[in-house]
């Protein structure tokens with residue numbers, strides 16, 4: 001696979017066991033099945049997968065206002081509120097996956113646990129992302 005660059009910093013993303021992570025802004029790029037696994041996984045296994053840095057929102061001064069472009073196809077990502085009322089805004093390419101800025105993954109994990117909306121087991125193939133685009137609430 002060719003080099004995939006951070007949509008915010010334009011530097012090469014580092015491969016984690018789950019997804020790709022930027023060592024500068026600490027955002028991460030996840031394919032949809034990886035995203036479901038990242039939401040379901042324990043914190044320990046995310047740390048083990050190399051995603052520790054993205055869990056705490058402590059990146060240096062990163063401007064999060066510009067639109068994100070998919071690092072795979074370079075199309076502009078769709079920006080939308082995650083599960084409508086969580087207050088978390090995520091950027092996603094409907095074909096390739098989603099970009100989560102530093103801290104967003106743990107915010108989503110917390111939201112899902114508090115609101116009892118965990119994705120089905122991955123084997124069922126209907127993940128959170130399908131629910132995101134398929135249904136309103």
Ligand SMILES: [Zn+2]
Pocket residue numbers: 006007008009010022023024025026027
């Ligand atoms: Zn970055």
Ligand SMILES: [Zn+2]
Pocket residue numbers: 070071072073074075093094095096097
């Ligand atoms: Zn794309």
